[in-house]
């Protein structure tokens with residue numbers, strides 16, 4: 001099929017939520033390189049929205065998919081024991097604050113689980129606490145509860161009245177606003193340690209520490225949404241580890257399956273012990289194939305210390321981006337391999353992404369006119385340098 005044939009089918013039959021996409025269809029990938037139908041190569045610095053941490057066709061991913069497929073079992077359901085699910089849960093508990101894990105199929109679903117867990121925790125104590133406070137410019141997903149938690153008016157407006165009741169937002173990195181927003185009915189505070197979709201805005205370390213202290217003082221649960229920041233992306237397995245602020249509940253997804261859909265809710269025993277049989281569930285969540293792939297990828301990432309890799313490569317990439325002297329760049333920020341380039345109004349991030357694509361480079365955007373860079377963690381120094389050159393060149397066209 002040609003690109004225009006695919007575009008025509010998409011325009012006719014796919015729900016119009018994505019509109020005109022970038023004019024490319026990738027058909028093959030290897031390492032950090034993607035190939036389109038004409039065989040043209042692109043260097044990927046976006047990893048399918050911070051998902052493909054090990055790039056394309058990595059043996060730890062491809063091999064695990066093939067090996068699991070060859071057993072003939074992709075799925076058996078949670079009616080039975082699932083070995084890679086048990087092993088993956090154990091691995092996540094070993095490497096994080098968590099004592100217990102539940103698997104979902106996406107980041108939004110993981111956040112749904114986190115919200116349910118927080119409410120159940122208070123319900124089990126006979127407490128009426130139910131409110132969840134999150135941040136403006138946050139992103140927590142597209143289900144009804146996670147849209148209500150997402151501080152983005154465009155995503156919420158068509159779906160009012162918002163479900164469930166009791167979700168509100170305050171400005172991010174503003175401790176006084178948060179303190180003023182919590183009350184006796186607040187069950188949890190839900191934050192991204194670094195806001196990804198919102199513009200790659202790192203949480204202020206003093207802010208996150210103060211939030212933890214507020215939660216302790218007021219008996220509120222702290223939920224970190226690490227769907228985007230997790231899995232070595234920011235330079236530690238999860239970003240909270242660098243902030244040294246331990247949440248009560250944490251969610252993970254994106255990089256967790258390195259391309260295979262899987263999400264997770266992680267919780268301390270204190271919180272998890274509120275959950276009883278039948279409180280939550282999933283047909284697909286924690287599926288054999290998903291867990292086998294994630295287990296293999298996570299073992300590889302941890303054994304090869306990809307947290308340090310992301311920290312070092314991220315610092316190199318940040319330095320390269322900061323060395324570009326373009327009047328269109330206002331700021332370069334981020335953590336590890338999650339970087340944002342703040343652009344001036346005359347240089348639209350989405351146009352810059354097109355200009356980069358035309359030069360054979362894949363990057364993304366974030367709110368607030370930010371070029372977002374979240375590469376596979378296996379990106380080479382030469383690929384980073386080539387990207388910085390291409391960006392410099394693309395910017396000179398604005």
Ligand SMILES: *Cc1c(COP(=O)(O)O)cnc(C)c1O
Nearest residue numbers: 106107108139140141196227228
């Ligand atoms: C992408 C993202 C989500 C939603 O994940 P989906 O898999 O698209 O449901 C939630 N939270 C954060 C921080 C994200 O970046």
